[in-house]
Amino acid sequence: MAYAARHGRKVAALILTSPDNPTGLTYSPEQQAHLARTALAAGVAYVIFDWMYHYITDESPMDLNAFLRLFTPEERQRLIFMDGITKSLGGSNIRNAHLIASQEVIRFLTVWATHSTVPTYYAMAVAVAAYEMGFAxxxxxxxxxxxxxxxxxxxxxxxxxxxxxxxxxxxxxxxxxxxxxxxxxxxxxxxxxxxxxxxxxxxxxxxxxxxxxxxxxxxxxxxxxxxxxxxxxxxxxxxxxxxx
Known part of the structure; x- marks a missing residue:
């Protein structure tokens, strides 16, 4: 934060990736929540959780509803989650992910987004098929x-x-x-x-x-x-x- 301020800039977001690509480093839900709360308290506008690989672990995948209980209602408005189907289904070329965020963030993205945020036909077809079958x-x-x-x-x-x-x-x-x-x-x-x-x-x-x-x-x-x-x-x- 201090480094950004010295250069006349602000930190828009902190990105937490678990498991990490490429090393596979993981953080427990408690560790992730602690890092996120610390960042928000320091003035970071948003915390983005990249959970693209969280199904591919020896443990259970992250439970979003349980995780959100570790934050206050005000803090939740500043959290963004990427929960991808690409890595969970082995379809590296379909490049599809869920983006979960507050209504304010979603409205902003809807206004400013380009066509690149719209899933392709094949990516959407894979997602629909997976959820019809049951994602697990x-x-x-x-x-x-x-x-x-x-x-x-x-x-x-x-x-x-x-x-x-x-x-x-x-x-x-x-x-x-x-x-x-x-x-x-x-x-x-x-x-x-x-x-x-x-x-x-x-x-x-x-x-x-x-x-x-x-x-x-x-x-x-x-x-x-x-x-x-x-x-x-x-x-x-x-x-x-x-x-x-």
Missing amino acids: EASRPLVEPVNASRRLLKEFLDEQGLHYILGKGYYAFIHVRPWLERRGWASAEALGGFLAETFGLAVVPGDYFSPYGREWIRFSYALPPETTLGALQRLMEGLSALER
Whole structure:
């Protein structure tokens, strides 16, 4: 707040993402509420909760009605929620989300919004089908395999003695510095190319996210457990090949 004021600006909103993308870091409802109340008390106009991945966890998804009870009626008017169906149903290309906010915020968005806020035909069709089926049932074919893959992934990485970051969501980051040093590679980008070309394994170099990620690769486990296990085995085959 002080930094913004020194530059003649105000903080319009604080965004809280749980689980976070890409690391999967999560905050408990109590932690989220504490951060939000602190921000509102400091003068932040709105707090936006990004819950796009909250169905893809080992716990229950966030309960909006229970969460709102942690705030006063006045505070609730300054809260905005993004609760997406995109990640819960595995439809990354449909880009659909619910926006839940006060009437004042919704009226403002309706007046100023462009056509980009209107869901596409296919996105709306997916949403309608999911709610006709029941959202928990519609999301189960994705949620259960992903959660099972996450447990398998953790066990595998622990057995291999690899250093990793694994929260919730879809992704894990795996530290690969020893193998980069063996080849004299400056970043994981070269390793990503090697794994794809030689072992048919697609990973995302960590330096695509930040210079601090150049010794890491992002591994997606949004797959059935048996597919995740096969990908992990190819990863270890690739790393072993670099040791020869």
